[in-house]
Amino acid sequence: MKNYLIVGASSGIGKALAERLALTGSTVWGTFHSTQPEPHSGIAFHHLNILDENISLDFLPETLDGIAYCPGSITLKPFHRIPPADFVIDYQLQVIGAVKVIQSVLPRLKRSSGASILLFSTVAVQTGFNFHSMVSASKGAVEGLTKALAAEFAPGVRVNCIAPSITDTTLASSLLNTEEKKQSNAQRHPLKRVGAADDIASLAEFLLTDRSSWMTGQIVHIDGGISTLKV
Secondary structure (H helix, E strand, O other): OOEEEEEOOOOHHHHHHHHHHHHOOOEEEEEEOOOOOOOOOOEEEEEOOOOOOOOOOOOOOOOOOEEEEOOOOOOOOOHHHOOHHHHHHHHHHHHHHHHHHHHHHHHHHHOOOOEEEEEEOOOOOOOOOOOOHHHHHHHHHHHHHHHHHHHHHOOOEEEEEEEEOOEOOHHHHHHOOOHHHHHHHHHOOOOOOOEOHHHHHHHHHHHHOHHHOOOOOOEEEEOOOOOOOOO
């Protein structure tokens, strides 16, 4: 039986991933900040504010087999309207938060016989989109962190990253809050739909578990084809 930590497990992709792992019989710890999670018999929830100067993960067991860092934000504005301080705040959440968690649990991961770290980026890092400067800057750093840590932690701890396109979750609700917006975003993708949380969670489960034991340092795109196809 494996032990997993899902940071940001109360909604969206994190919730779908935690529930998938719990169904396999693994022991799952999930954190939440502002969204109160629905009770789940297979998930132990703990409140965590990743922006606090000091975070505590003392509730975790001595050995941890995998972590997924799921918190994020999507702020789309013209570059000239974004105060530089907002870039710093976004970086604190998307990058420094991941650094805090990884540093805190690294000794636990190293006790596992095959641990895995999973981070999240966005298709916008490698495929430039209008108004995505802030999220692309932070997630670009996440992709660099993924590759650096994968090299540093090999062979004991694998590190991979998922780069999705727009997914129908609470995080993207302002972009998909009308049927017209959903259809407009769907038509931008070769597969003519936006992603669902479970689309991403199925890949996340694969990357966290031993089924992907020969993969590390990868940025895996799951994006309805938008990053590579013109149709």
